[in-house]
Amino acid sequence: MGKAHFGLIGLGVMGENLVLNAERNGYSSVVYNRTYAKTEEFLAGRGAGKDIVGAATLQDFVGALERPRRILMMVKAGQPVDDTIDAISPFLEEGDLLIDGGNSLYADTDRRVAELERKSFGYIGMGVSGGAKGALEGPSMMPGGTKAAYDAIEPLVRKMAAQVSDGPCVTYIGPGGAGHFVKTVHNGIEYAIEQILAEAYDLMKRIAGMNGDQMADVLAGWNETEELASFLVEITEVCLRTKDPETGADLVEAIVDAAGQKGTGLWTVVSALEMGVPVPTIYAALNARVLSSLRPERLAAGALLPAPPAHSFSLGEPADGMAPLRDACIAACIVSYGQGMALLQEASKLHDYNLNFSAIGQIWKGGCIIRARLLQRIQNAYSANPTLANLVLDPWFAEQINRRLPGLRQVVAGAALAGIPVPCLSSTLDYIDSYRSGRLPQNLVQAMRDCFGSHTYERTDKSGSFHTEWLD
Ligand code: 6PG
Secondary structure, three states: OOOEOEEEEOOOHHHHHHHHHHHHOOOOEEEEOOOHHHHHHHHHOOOOOOOEEEOOOHHHHHHOEOOOOEEEEOOOOOHHHHHHHHHHHHHOOOOOEEEEOOOOOHHHHHHHHHHHHHOOOEEEEEEEEOHHHHHHHOOEEEEEEOHHHHHHHHHHHHHHOOEEOOEEOEOOOEOOOHHHHHHHHHHHHHHHHHHHHHHHHHHHHHOOOOOHHHHHHHHHHHOOOOOOOEHHHHHHHHHHHOEOOOOOOEHHHHOOOOOOOOOHHHHHHHHHHHHOOOOHHHHHHHHHHHHHOOHHHHHHHHHHOOOOOOOOOOOOOHHHOOHHHHHHHHHHHHHHHHHHHHHHHHHHHHHOOOOOHHHHHHHOOOOOOOOEOHHHHHHHHHHHOOOOOOHHHOHHHHHHHHHHHHHHHHHHHHHHHHOOOOHHHHHHHHHHHHHOOOOOOHHHHHHHHHHHHOOOEOOOOOOOOEOOOOOO
8 A cells, every 4th residue: 555645543433534534635644643552443333435545653753654644633732732743753754744634732842843944854833723523524613834835735725624615715814923913812712702601691591581492492593694604502492402311401500600711712812811912801701701610619609699679671683683682793793803803913024924914814704613604704804904904994894893883782791781791792782892092091090000100191182101100
C-alpha cells in the first residue's frame, strides 16, 4: 500500500469524525492514539472498510505518511499539545506540517508556530467548530499560521469544511495564533447566545407560565425569521421539546442549573479586558455560568434575600412570536456578534493579524455553532466597510437595533421589577445606551481621580492637561 495522504493523532469523537470526513473526501489516512487499543477498536468499528490504517507508534505513524506530511492533532488543549509536538518532532522532516485542531489558547499557538517554523516544520492552529456532527459532515474551520503552511493544507480543508452557497466554510485567517483567536471569540459569542436564549426561556416560563412545548413553538417561529434563524435557536427548540423518558415531563426541568465551561469564553473576556474592548454581553454570559455554579450559596442567599412581590408584565403573545421578547433577543444577539467582531478588529490591529471580517462572516455561515442567517448581513456589512468599528454602526444593523430597542427596554425593565436576572439582556441595553451616549458621567470619575490622586483631567473647552486642588 502507498503512503497515506493524511494523519490524525487523537481518536476522541472529534478526531474520529474528522478522519472519517477526510477519508470520505478522498484522503487515505493513518491514525494514531496514545492507547493502541482505542485505535484497534476504531479500525474494527467506524473505521472498518475505509481507506484508513492504524499505527502503534509515532515513528510508524510518521513513516506511513506521504511527504510533506499533513498531521492533524486532536488532543486536549494545553500541555498534551506540547507533549505531542515533543514526541513527534524527532521523526518529522523539513516541510512537514502539524495542525492543532483543538481549542488552544491563541498565545500558545503563537509560541508553537514560531518554535516549529524555526525547525522548518509548518504549524497551523486551526479552530474547528460544529461539534461531533459538524466534524463528520463538514465543520467551519479557522486555520492560522504561516500562509505557506496553509497553502499546503488548503485543498484538504476546503473539501472537509461545510459548504455554503458562496463556498466552503474555511479560509486562511492570519499568522500565528490568529485562527485560534478567531475560534475563541466565536466561542465567546456562542456563550452569549446560549445565555440570551436561556434568559428568554426563564422569562417565558416564570412570567408567561409556558411549558416546554409552548416555548418550543415560539422558538420554532423565531427560527423562521431572518434575524434569529440559527443553529442555537434550532437546538433550543429541540431541548425545550424533549421529555424525560422516566417521567414524561420536560427533560430540561430535571437538569441541574449549574453551567460549566472549558475556558474559551473566559479567554475571550480576558483578551477583551486586556485589549480595552467592551464585551459586556459576552462577559455577562460567562459570569452567569460562574454564578450558576455557586448553587449552595445561591440557595442559602435565597432564604435571606427574598424575591420582590410578584410583578407581571407582557412578553407578547405566542401568536405574535412574543414580540417584545423576540426583539430583546434579536438586539442582544446582534450586539453579541458586534462585540465579538469589535474584539477581532482590535486583535487584528494589535497582533497584525490582518483579519478579513467579511470572510470570517462567510465561514461562520455554515458548520459552526453560531451559524445563523444573520451572518450574511454581517458578511455584507464588512464587505461594504472592512474597517467598520462596530456592527451597530452599519445602516442595516442600526435600523434593527432602533426597531428592537423598545422591546428590549420593556423586557429588561419588567424583569428587573420581577426580580428575574437577565444578565445578557440587561448588559446589552446598558451597552447600547452607553455606546450611543455623547456624554457619559465619566467626567465625574475623572474629577474624583484628580481630587484624591492628582491624576489630572482634560477640559471640554480647551486643550491640555489640568489639575485642581479640590480639597483646599
Ligand atoms: C464548537 C464549540 C466547541 C466547544 C464547546 C464547549 O464550536 O464546536 O465551541 O469547540 O468546545 O462548545 O464549550 P464550553 O464547554 O466552554 O461551553
